Amino acid sequence: MILAGDIGGTNCRYAIFDGQNLSHIRVWPTSQSTGIAYDLERYQHEVGVSIHPTRACVAIAGPVSGSEVSLTNADWNGSIADFPCPAIWVNDLVAAIQGLDLAEAEHIAGPKAIDKHAHRVALGVGTGFGQALRIGDQAFAGEGGHASFAPTSQKQHELYSFLRNRKTRVRVEDVCSGMGMENILDFLLEQSGTVIERKTSAGAMFGTATDSFLLQGLDIFLSSLGSVIGDTAIRQLPHGGIWLCGGVAKKMKPHYIRASFQEALQQKEPMNRQVASIPIFVVLEEELGLIGAGRIAYEGLCGFEHN
CATH class of the missing domain: 3.30.420.40 (ATPase, nucleotide binding domain)
Incomplete structure (x- = not known):
């Protein structure tokens, strides 16, 4: 047993x-x-x-x-x-990547076919942010969530400055996670002077957003996550796929078609073609x-x- x-x-x-x-x-x-x-x-x-x-x-x-x-x-x-x-x-994330063969997943970018003999990367987007690499049956943990966050747009730079005033170092996890969504919402509220009633998590609010204020937060999150995934594709070239795991990753599934995500993922000059060759999936298994x-x-x- x-x-x-x-x-x-x-x-x-x-x-x-x-x-x-x-x-x-x-x-x-x-x-x-x-x-x-x-x-x-x-x-x-x-x-x-x-x-x-x-x-x-x-x-x-x-x-x-x-x-x-x-x-x-x-x-x-x-x-x-x-x-x-x-x-x-x-x-x-080591456990997650070892469970992929028995899990349902949905394709969101790149080719749909994977090289079954190539290495894989799992990115855990949940309360925090995690990372693992699998080569054959061997899995190796990383702490990608604690890597430094690199802003790539004006709004991300403004978010970075906001967080830098609170922290000694801004990490990927401070933006690309459930905690990161709370930080993004705090940033937008302070920047705009807007007051809203927060009855639920920032992730839930962004995920069901219909007004321009919350959609802005959703797009900051998606563009930041897309950029991190694109960087991972360049660093690892995992033709066995990049697999997004975790509760936040699943909840964002309807939004991966947004331009904010797709453009940040793909615009990695001069490595656009290499990034586009990597299959990317979101894992649906609870x-x-x-x-x-x-x-x-x-x-x-x-x-x-x-x-």
Whole structure:
């Protein structure tokens, strides 16, 4: 029996994986959890039946090194010693990229066909921003969200200056994520002097925008994300595709046709042709991290040692 977990800045997710499918899926807010010990006890209680996993893999939204981990964007921690079975931590984007073969995705740019023998890149656009590279069955985590953000338009330069007054360094994650959308909205409100009632997240407001003010925020986000994806295409030339994962990436699916996204993605002179040769997809699978974590434990990937 394989226990799979996926711990993000917003939610904790757990399930049992049988090699193809998930069962006994349970989800709760990360803010309600203190760490893996709490989660294991709560999962057992919520499932209501005796769970005796033989192996476990839990994906974490943050860097993984050694037997103890903590989240980058939430107060959550854990140790391998807390598990009742052999277990492994992996970066959440490593889990995501290992789950792609079992996930539904939609093409949004570049050629539709991928080179199945070429390397792939996963970009996690959720509460934060993550990145991973897959070559064959090997996956490698990156921390692309903490790379410096490079503005490419007048409005992005203004946003950069606004954030630079708040932070010592402006990162990709400060713009191209759920947190980034909040920053963009804060910037637009301060710049315009507009007052609006914020009953929901900036992402939800941008995603359903119909007025010019919120559409401006949507386009700042899309142009920034498109530029980052284009830069990734140039750096990696991943003909196995760039795969956008995460809750924000999925919610933005209807908007990837907007010129703000497509132009920022493609206008990478003198490398336009190379960027246009890279297939780009948005992953629709809700439980991609759980599937990937389950596959890692089930197939013994990512250095998992079978006991």
